[in-house]
């Protein structure tokens with residue numbers, strides 16, 4: 001039962017990721033908790049993003065908004 005639930009969740013996650021890859025800017029891929037911003041913790045998923053985090057965070061609140069993330073070159 002647990003295994004079935006995990007398999008379903010994995011399948012759903014893959015579907016979401018595939019959809020977003022097509023849609024394209026990648027923001028949702030890094031915003032893993034879905035709060036509409038990318039935290040430093042979420043940015044650790046990508047070393048390039050991590051490296052640019054402080055530069056991208058133009059208002060210095062420690063979070064990347066969608067607009068701030070749009071400046072990311074990764």
Ligand SMILES: [Ca+2]
Pocket residue numbers: 030031032033034035036037038039042
């Ligand atoms: Ca987030």
Ligand SMILES: [Ca+2]
Pocket residue numbers: 057058059060061062063064065068
């Ligand atoms: Ca910010």
